[in-house]
Amino acid sequence: MQSIANAAQQAMTEGVFQIETLPDIILEVPPKKEFGDFATNFAMQSAKTAKMNPRKIAEAIIERMSEPWLEKTEIAGPGFINFYLKANIIYDQLAGIIAAGRDYGNLPKKNAAKIQVEYVSANPTGPLHVGHGRGAAAGSALVNLLRAAGYEVSSEYYINDAGNQIDNLAASVNARYLELFDQTVEFPENGYHGQDIIDTAKRIIKKDGELYLKMAETERLTIFKELALKEKLAALKEDLAAFNVNFDVWFSERSLHPDDVKTACQVLQENGNIYEKDGALWLKSTAYGDDKDRVVIRDNGIPTYLAADIAYHRNKFERGFDTLINIWGADHHGYICRVKAAIEAMGYKPDHLEVLLLQMVSLYRDGELVKMSKRTGQSVTLAELIEEVGTDAARFFFIMRSLDSQLDFDLDLAKSKSSENPVYYIQYAHARIRSIFRQAQEAGIAKANQPKLSLLTDESELALIKKMAAYGEEIEYAAQERAPHRIARYVHELASEFHSFYNRCRIMGVDQDLAQARLALVGAVANVICHALAMLGVSAPEKM
RNA sequence: GCGUCUGUAGCUCAGCUGGAUAGAGCAACGGCCUUCUAAGCCGUGGGUCCCGCGUUCGAAUCGCGGCAGUCGCACCA
Incomplete structure (x- = not known):
C-alpha cells in the first residue's frame, strides 16, 4: 500500500499529475483470478481531482513501482491496477498459517474499547x-x-x-x-x-x-x-x-431496585430531564429525538420497565x-x-x-x-x-x-443428512481431513518438519492457500460489521475449496515430498475449519 | 399516519465500507466411485438486482420519491 502511495507521490513531484490529497488506498482481492492476487482502484479514485484519464494515472504509478515480491502488474478495465505476487509469497503465507496452528484466526489484542x-x-x-x-x-x-x-x-x-x-x-x-x-x-x-x-x-x-x-x-x-x-x-x-x-x-x-433506579432518576432529575405530570414522573425523551416523553415512575409510585432499563444501562457504563x-x-x-x-x-x-x-x-x-x-x-x-x-x-x-x-x-x-445440508457439508470436509491423517499415519507417512510447500502447484491447492490467507481480513470485517453470518459463509466456501481439492489431488500414493506438503496443507485447512466452527459454536467431528 | 427491517435466479439467501462479465446452496438437466469418506466432485441452463428520479467517470450498493411484505408505535415487559 505504502509503495503505491510512494509511487503516486513520486509521479506528482515529477509533475505527471497533481492530486491535492491522496485518497485512501484500498486493496482488494479481485472477484476473478485473472485479475491478479490483489488490485486497487486508486487510479480511478484519483481521476477526478487529477483531471486525467485513470489508465494514464495507473500507468504512471506502476512505472514507478518496483517491489521484490511483485511478479507483475497490469492495468485493466477502466483503470484497475492488478498486482500479481511472486509465487513464493504464497508459500510463505502458508508456512505462517501452519506455524500459527490452532491460533490462526486469533487476531492481535486490540487496545480499543471494552x-x-x-x-x-x-x-x-x-x-x-x-x-x-x-x-x-x-x-x-x-x-x-x-x-x-x-x-x-x-x-x-x-x-x-x-x-x-x-x-x-x-x-x-x-x-x-x-x-x-x-x-x-x-x-x-x-x-x-x-x-x-x-x-x-x-x-x-x-x-x-x-x-x-x-x-x-x-x-x-x-x-x-x-x-x-x-x-x-x-x-x-x-x-x-x-x-x-x-x-x-x-x-x-x-439488584437495581431500589437504589440504582433511584440514583439514575436522581441524575436525570438534577439535570432537568425528568418532570412531573399527572402524578407520574416523565423522562423528557423528546428532547433527544424520541416521539413522546416516557413515564419512568408511575402515578402509583412503581417504576416502569424503562426506569429499570435506564438504571441498567447506566450501571453498564459505570462498570467501565x-x-x-x-x-x-x-x-x-x-x-x-x-x-x-x-x-x-x-x-x-x-x-x-x-x-x-x-x-x-x-x-x-x-x-x-x-x-x-x-x-x-x-x-x-x-x-x-x-x-x-x-x-x-x-x-x-x-x-x-x-x-x-x-x-x-x-x-x-x-x-437431512445429505449434501443439501450446509452443516454436514462443512463438517464432512473436516472429517475427511481427519480421516486422511489417520490413514497417513497407518501408511507410515511421517510428518515433515519442513514440508516442501512449493510443490503445491495445483490450482485447487493455490485456491485453498489464498482462501486461508484471507481468513484474518474476514474476521476483522465480520467483527467490525457485527456480522457472524459472514463466518458461516466463509467456512462453507473454504469447505467447498477443500472438497474440490480432494477430488483433484491425492495424498496417499504420491511422491513422499508432495504427500507431506499436502498433509501440511490439509492440516492447516482442518485448523481453520475448526476455528471457524468453534466461533459458530458448531462441533467439528473427527469422523462421520 | 409515523417508524424498523426486507425486496437480487423457480425457492432460500449472500454481495451493499460505489468498481471489472451480479454470486452460493437447493431445485432442473448431463457426466464422475476397482485407489485417502459419493454426506463428495465436474459441467449446463437460469436475472427488469421491486419501480422511478438523482449524485457519479462508474449504482444491486449512496440520496430522494413511490410500490409490496414484515414487525412495532403502553403509566406491558
Whole structure:
C-alpha cells in the first residue's frame, strides 16, 4: 500500500499529475483470478481531482513501482491496477498459517474499547422458544467473533426477575396449583398458559403437597414467585448450556431496585430531564429525538420497565464498558430511541450503545409454516428444536443468515443428512481431513518438519492457500460489521475449496515430498475449519 | 399516519465500507466411485438486482420519491 502511495507521490513531484490529497488506498482481492492476487482502484479514485484519464494515472504509478515480491502488474478495465505476487509469497503465507496452528484466526489484542454484549435476556417466565434460539446463537457467535478479532468482551444476560410479568408467573402457578386441588379459579388475565406452568405446580405438589393450600393468598404468591423463578431460571440456563451458550454475567434486574433506579432518576432529575405530570414522573425523551416523553415512575409510585432499563444501562457504563451491544428482537425496535435518549440525557454517548435487531424466525416443516402463538403457549421451544435437528444444525441455520433478514428455518433441510445440508457439508470436509491423517499415519507417512510447500502447484491447492490467507481480513470485517453470518459463509466456501481439492489431488500414493506438503496443507485447512466452527459454536467431528 | 427491517435466479439467501462479465446452496438437466469418506466432485441452463428520479467517470450498493411484505408505535415487559 505504502509503495503505491510512494509511487503516486513520486509521479506528482515529477509533475505527471497533481492530486491535492491522496485518497485512501484500498486493496482488494479481485472477484476473478485473472485479475491478479490483489488490485486497487486508486487510479480511478484519483481521476477526478487529477483531471486525467485513470489508465494514464495507473500507468504512471506502476512505472514507478518496483517491489521484490511483485511478479507483475497490469492495468485493466477502466483503470484497475492488478498486482500479481511472486509465487513464493504464497508459500510463505502458508508456512505462517501452519506455524500459527490452532491460533490462526486469533487476531492481535486490540487496545480499543471494552465491549459488553447483552443478549437473549428472555423473561424467566417460561421456556425459550425458537426466536430466543436465534438470539442465543447469533449473540454467542458474535461474542466469539469479537474475541477472535482481539476485543475484550463480556457477555451478559439480563434477568427480568422483577415487575409485573413475574407477578403474573406467580399468579399463573398459583392458579394451576389450586386447579390441581379441584378448586375453581379464574385464570389470571395476563397469565402464562404453557404446559410448563402446570408442570411447575405439579412439582410443587409432589414436593410439598397441600402445604400452601391453607395459606393466605399473598403469602402463597410470594413463595410461588420464588419457587417458580428459581425453576425457570435453572431451566433457562440448562437450555442455553445445551445450545453452547454461556454467559460471563447473569445480571438480576432486582439488584437495581431500589437504589440504582433511584440514583439514575436522581441524575436525570438534577439535570432537568425528568418532570412531573399527572402524578407520574416523565423522562423528557423528546428532547433527544424520541416521539413522546416516557413515564419512568408511575402515578402509583412503581417504576416502569424503562426506569429499570435506564438504571441498567447506566450501571453498564459505570462498570467501565465503552461499547454496549444489545441484541433485541425486531419487535422491540421502537424501544431503541427512548433508551438512547435516556443514555444521552444522563450524559453518556448514545452512539456507545449499539442495538442489533434480530428479525423474526418462521419454522417450516414439509413446506408448511409452523404456526406459533405466544398467548396460548403453543410455540416450538428451543429444547424441542434441539431435540429435532440437533445443536449443530440449529446453530448454523440461525447464524447463516444476516441478522437483518427474516429467517425461514427449514426443519427438514436442517435434519437431512445429505449434501443439501450446509452443516454436514462443512463438517464432512473436516472429517475427511481427519480421516486422511489417520490413514497417513497407518501408511507410515511421517510428518515433515519442513514440508516442501512449493510443490503445491495445483490450482485447487493455490485456491485453498489464498482462501486461508484471507481468513484474518474476514474476521476483522465480520467483527467490525457485527456480522457472524459472514463466518458461516466463509467456512462453507473454504469447505467447498477443500472438497474440490480432494477430488483433484491425492495424498496417499504420491511422491513422499508432495504427500507431506499436502498433509501440511490439509492440516492447516482442518485448523481453520475448526476455528471457524468453534466461533459458530458448531462441533467439528473427527469422523462421520 | 409515523417508524424498523426486507425486496437480487423457480425457492432460500449472500454481495451493499460505489468498481471489472451480479454470486452460493437447493431445485432442473448431463457426466464422475476397482485407489485417502459419493454426506463428495465436474459441467449446463437460469436475472427488469421491486419501480422511478438523482449524485457519479462508474449504482444491486449512496440520496430522494413511490410500490409490496414484515414487525412495532403502553403509566406491558
